[in-house]
Amino acid sequence: MGYAASAPRTAESPALIAGRITDLQPDPRRPASVRVLVDGQLFCTVGADSCRGLTVGQPLDEQVVERLAHAADAEAAVRMVLRSLERRAYARADLGRKLTRRGHPAEAVEYALEHAGRLGLMDDAAFARSYVQMRARRGRGPARVVRDLLIMGVARALIDVAVAAEWPPEADRSTVPLELAAKRAAQLVDLPRPVRRRRILAYLARRGFTGPEAVDAVAKAIGH
Numbered sequence: 001m002g003y004a005a006s007a008p009r010t011a012e013s014p015a016l017i018a019g020r021i022t023d024l025q026p027d028p029r030r031p032a033s034v035r036v037l038v039d040g041q042l043f044c045t046v047g048a049d050s051c052r053g054l055t056v057g058q059p060l061d062e063q064v065v066e067r068l069a070h071a072a073d074a075e076a077a078v079r080m081v082l083r084s085l086e087r088r089a090y091a092r093a094d095l096g097r098k099l100t101r102r103g104h105p106a107e108a109v110e111y112a113l114e115h116a117g118r119l120g121l122m123d124d125a126a127f128a129r130s131y132v133q134m135r136a137r138r139g140r141g142p143a144r145v146v147r148d149l150l151i152m153g154v155a156r157a158l159i160d161v162a163v164a165a166e167w168p169p170e171a172d173r174s175t176v177p178l179e180l181a182a183k184r185a186a187q188l189v190d191l192p193r194p195v196r197r198r199r200i201l202a203y204l205a206r207r208g209f210t211g212p213e214a215v216d217a218v219a220k221a222i223g224h
Contacts, residue, residue, distance in 0.1 A: 019043075021058045024051055033075060036068060046071035047078070070107070077104045077112035085121050089130065092122050093153025124154050128162035135208075136166050139176055144208020174217060177209040181221035196222055 019038040027033035027045055034051045036043045038060065050071035054064070077099055084095060092113055099109045116122045128149055135145045142163050149159045184203050188196045197218055204214040 019060050021054060021056055021060070023056060024054060030079070044068050044072040044075075046075050050074075073105050073108040074111045077108040078115050080104065081112040081116050082121075085116065089127050090122070091127050091149070091152040091154045092117070092124050095122070097153070125158045125161070128154050128158045129165065132159075132162040132166045136176075139180060139207060141177065141204070141208030141210070142167050143210045144206070147208075174213055177204055177207075177213055177217040178220055180204060180207060180209070181214075181217040185218075185221040193222060 021036060021038055021043075022040050023035075023037040025035040025037065026048075027035050032048050033045050034048050035045050036051070036054070046068060050067070058064070080099055080102065081095060084090060084098065090098075096109050096113055099112065100106070104112075113122065131149060132145050135148070146159055146163060149162075150156065181200050181204060184200045185196060188199055191199070200218045200221065201214060204210070204217065209217070
């Protein structure tokens with residue numbers, strides 16, 4: 001958004017900026033947004049709430065320009081959040097990092113994430129549950145999904161609840177790692193037993209199965 005100062009600022013009156021607001025148009029692509037035209041040209045697009053108090057014919061001053069600049073930053077961040085969430089779900093912190101990498105100001109990023117939360121579009125607890133369930137169906141183990149979710153910035157308490165729901169402490173967790181170990185063992189049948197054991201353990205670890213359950217699965221797959 002470019003503008004040129006047209007008068008010196010005084011203590012009583014903010015400096016006027018060349019141009020007047022000539023129209024406030026609802027954005028056809030997003031009903032909650034308004035296109036602000038200055039001298040017949042698009043100046044910025046902002047959320048409808050940010051236009052309160054603005055009127056057609058109103059001259060721009062530094063305060064109005066600064067207000068519109070912040071509102072336009074917030075609107076741009078909101079649009080990116082909505083576009084991103086249309087494609088797939090995100091953890092809050094992970095999506096925030098994406099916006100920051102794209103150059104959105106921190107204040108605008110926080111506003112956009114809060115806005116998505118108020119709309120019910122972001123919920124880290126629900127995201128963690130869905131992520132754990134989906135990865136478990138693909139043969140991922142608890143260690144792997146915990147690591148992934150921590151990297152995405154999901155709180156450990158939420159992760160623990162999601163993991164416990166998918167793999168209750170009292171449940172038998174041996175079925176999936178044993179199936180994976182048996183399949184991998186069949187692919188490595190020509191290798192010496194110590195090499196097979198090491199490679200299968202590493203394979204299970206990458207899939208998120210570690211500790212006694214992995215060791216036991218490998219032992220059963222290749223023979224004690």
